[in-house]
Amino acid sequence: MTKFRRLSFLALILAGVSLPYWHHGGQAYAGESISTLQQLIDIEEIKELRARYANAVDNRRWSELSDYILASDAMLDLPGTLATPQTAERFKVVGREAIINFTRHILGDEPGGSHAVTIPVIELTSKTTAKAIWRLGTASFYDTYESNRGHWQIKSIRFEPNEPGVAKPKPSSDSVPPNAPSDKPK
Secondary structure, three states, rough: OOHHHHHHHHHHHHHOOOOHHHHHOOOOOOOOOOHHHHHHHHHHHHHHHHHHHHHHHHHHOOHHHHHHHEEEEEEEEHHHHHHOOOOEEEEEEEEEEHHHHHHHHHHOOOOOOOOOOOOEEEEEEOOOOOEEEEEOOEEEEEEEEEEEOOOEEEEEEEOOOOOOOOOOOOOOOOOOHHHHHHHHOO
């Protein structure tokens, strides 16, 4: 991007000019218009919300999760093995209080942990909804958000220990990788 074009773009943002969302690599809202400045504000508010969620869980601030962070009908979607080691199916917890009770049961009330989620990819899907992907080590969180009266809350969290749809093959004890050195004489 040329210096002139960067300055022009910055001037449009500062002036609050409404640009179509596709200008930022996303899809246009269904006939909705939202200013570029508001898009940037919404994205920053979502980043802060996710950080508040991680801090509230790590520090066991259950009332903060209930009062500000989670939507009343929020959903937590986990691999079944996290809830019950023998379960391969997904495990879903629905409702703000149910999520808090489940998390509290799993983690206890002593502060601890470091859910430092990073590298967000946030897409505003309308004036009041958004979705994001966050990384935690090799795991991913797929979140959705909703804004109610200008206040963003987490609508859903889906946790994937690794990339979804990518099955990691389990090596069998008798399999030998191709090109591996052989113990047998030739």
